[in-house]
Amino acid sequence: DAGVTQSPTHLIKTRGQQVTLRCSPKSGHDTVSWYQQALGQGPQFIFQYYEEEERQRGNFPDRFSGHQFPNYSSELNVNALLLGDSALYLCASSLTMLVKGETQYFGPGTRLLVL
């Protein structure tokens, strides 16, 4: 059983560009969350998708947007990239968002560098 997969593994962009990151959840998982991890910091919650809708959002600007597809895979889009967007972007999936304390399983991440 494949775990959470993310693509690409690394990405280099310049300021002002747009980027799309992709995530496939574990088999049977219907909830996908995205986190941003700056160097030396803990991950910060960006948003969560369930049934193809954004259900929760962290303190991130509208430049960060996402999508969930009928097969539960998800995309994270970031527009008008800033140098401060350089980070490791982690995708996590869980069996459901409806159960308290449900475990989230993380992918290996996409490392984004903005020059």
Add this chain to the structure above:
Amino acid sequence: GNSVTQMEGPVTLSEEAFLTINCTYTATGYPSLFWYVQYPGEGLQLLLKATKADDKGSNKGFEATYRKETTSFHLEKGSVQVSDSAVYFCALTPPGGGNKLTFGTGTQLKVEL
């Protein structure tokens, strides 16, 4: 809002030493508590969790007990190995569901021979 505070690292120990990494939280009600581990260049792996007060999570020799009275979830291991060298994150999800994880800043552990 919810928050998690961890002891700062790095923590450097000799192999077979006892490990404690402190974690305290601020949240209303009864959150679920987690420890995740991140090895160099990798994503996060769940180490253990506890979803109600006085529960003890355990895995691979690591243990943590959910203490509501002290709002703590300290991570312990009786005898660390070099392979335990990694960054450890304490985290919580709110009691109301939705499962948004709030993480601490992480504690780097280095185990030397």
